[in-house]
Amino acid sequence: MESPKSPSRKCFEGNIYIRTPLVESIELRKYCAGRQVYLKMENCQPSGSFKLRGISNLCKYAVSNGFTEVVCPSDGDAGLATAFSAMKMEIPCHIIVGQKTPMVVCDAMRSYGATLERYGDTWEEANKHAIETITNTKTAFLVHPFDHLAVWQGHSTIIDEIVEDLDGQVPSIIVTSCGGGGLICGLVQGIRRHGWEKRTKILAIETEGTHSFNLCVKAGGKRVRLNEISSIVHTLGAYEVCEQVVQYFRECNPPILSRLVNDAEAAEACIRFANDHRCLVGLGSATTMASVYTGIVERILTKNEDLHETLYDQRDEQEMNETEGPIVILVCGGGEVNLNIIEENRKLFNLHKI
Template identity: 40%
Template sequence: MAAGLERDGRKFHIVTPLLESMALSKAAGTKVYMKLENVQPTGSFKIRGIGYFCQEAAKKGCKHFVCSTGGSAGFATAYTAKKLGIPATIIVPMSTSQVTVRKLEEHGAEVEVFGKVWDDAYVKALTLAKTDGWVSVHPFDHPLIWKGHASIVRELKDSLGCRPGAIVLAVGGGGLLAGVVAGLQEAGWQDVPIIAVETKGADSFNAAVRAGRLVTLPDITSVAKCLGAKTVSARALQCASECQVISQLVEDMEAVQAVEQFLDDERLLVQPACGASLALLYTGCIQQLQREGHLNRDLDSIVLIVCGGSSIQMAGLQALKTQLGMK
């Protein structure tokens, strides 16, 4: 099956819709287009890069995939592995919900719970990957994964026909950021600003940018667990020197409020990691960045990458609101 796949794994991911949002445009003060990665077969953009990585590994004789993840990367690995007819083991940290564990098992994967945060699960995955024929699928840090994610920008170029004024995305370990930068470089759009958003408590990229070097957080305290890499990838930090990457932080409560507002506005339920980038628009940060000179005052359009909603349900949203003391 692998031999017949296209060069960017297109047998696994779909070309996602690019839709204008009236509500987000009003909030941001300029036209906002939503790149709806939440409608991918596995619920997030991760299927682009991981689908491509697994496709290439299958060509080289992989007999078993192992992936450490808090959710979205695991769904992408399990889905792709099933399509390729290759077993998959997903290692999840203890912070992962039972709903996510059950959904991963329904995708046909074997699931093992290990460690407090993703970094712990990753060490376990690397140990298992020493088994002959097993391949570790990193959730965000591999050139093939970035190459797969770059397909987002190719689709944007086809849909828009001209470069957007800015791209807003959430950053966790940095895979999406690295993929978008690769896509912008391929398209000749290196001058398009990227606004990379994290929640406080999962802000390893912001810490690295401020320090000018990789920084390991002592712990992940944010509710946006899909952003929970204690150390961002080296490539993500490098991207900040190659393109205009503006690092921004939002509060957990702002991210969760944005998830709820987005559900009302667009009838789409996304996870708090995606809520972080939504919160940037809803809270007026775009206008603040324009006032401060970081963005053009005559910004004609923004593309918001709606990165995913594979690990959220209404009960989970209500639990997060309760945890944060929200009504």
Template identity: 40%
Template structure:
């Protein structure tokens, strides 16, 4: 029998129609309540399990936060040491959170790309497993379990709204829709301005590498999406939209007030769509929003962002 998954089947509930400017009930899938703080545990846990089942004695991963926490959690559950390589932009608070979850933390490079290259090299030198934070088929398979759970609940939905960083979540959602026979259900892919590599790539019809990430939504800070993700709109209906940092933060605050759950701006981006792009959601009867969570948030940070942006 396959090993039990490391992630939880998270709550799903329906908002009132007056929660947002979209003026319709919204299904909310609460992956902010995963034990590692975000949806990342679904795919990262699946990939870590696979590597350990195939003999891995050690795991390396590069991450600015959420994938690192997920890998650290998975390594602790599976009984193997994990090293997370983070770029210099990763806050001390996040580094401490990763270390407290049980992983060793190395700081390398000024951006994710440099941290990731270092993690790949270290894994090769030590003959350890390397776990990519967003670009691997088993990650996408794991992330797609959120759709499996919604379908198993019998919830009817006609679009999915999700944030996009490197694109692992988007790829997983499309995979989950496909395996549940929902190929025609569109996905609204949301990024913050200043971290919108997917949006820029679609506009240019080629995979763009952003010169820098200027958004506060660090978890969306992949300067380039995976090739598989760039290719997805050719095979599945996907609409790319952006929101501002201020709109993402406002959505985080609104969500915290309504449901007593903190999420980071990368997640707030998806929640913001119902207020910033209400005409877009007005085309649908039952939107599903993936509340992807994130560890890069606190009451103090929300207060600071509110004072700076709102």
């Protein structure tokens, strides 16, 4: 899909994303075997999520290679990040959203100057339409939400900031949600760049019903397609993760662990995190919090997991230097969240009030 090579305008200088805080959470220590816990607050990004790091880097890549407009198939954070990046770079942006994309997300994209088109019920349908949309133009660049080297490189800057803020401490586990795998690819690249690959594990959390990476793990590191997306956590809904994240899993350098939570646990985590830390996160980010609140992280730390949880883990215990380092939890963000949505999910799962 890429063809122009002569830049038609000067590429945007400087970062579109911001450096986000790394905040210690006293509240979550009791769920993590007493370890220090730090929250990397990617929900503070101007577009609402970590996606701005990788997507802005990809948009800059597009402009530097001669493209003058961007098209992105996305129901949420990738579209918001693309629209925000295009606004800052002063280039046209067209977002193809699904028929069920919430109005709060669509309104935010429009506020950044993007044009919107509703098409299909799944991301794959929107992506196919996006490819067709740019077929007859040489000026439009297709912004893939997670499968591009520039995206991974952008996401890897999260690790650069964590390294500086921890000032010599090395985390034992970095906990993150997993959709298409782009964020994890960036984390792996950053971890390797700073030599943490034998001291830090990545814990990838999905929901039951968006578990495309978990399927690959259970297949022994083979790329497997999810039959259907049955979870309400649509922001993590990729039928297939990118091939690169599966390769990184096989390499086990750093080890990538895969665990699942259910929709109700993610919805409850939204409420508990809001009460504990006075900020809102979307369901996709809340899957990460759910792994803490439900005891997944603590069981890993205390080596108290059941066999069915650890059966498919790839690890080299002789080479891995187990540390007592802190836990870093990525608060990935979520531009699709507001109080009304949290309340709707609370009622759906009959949870306690906010």
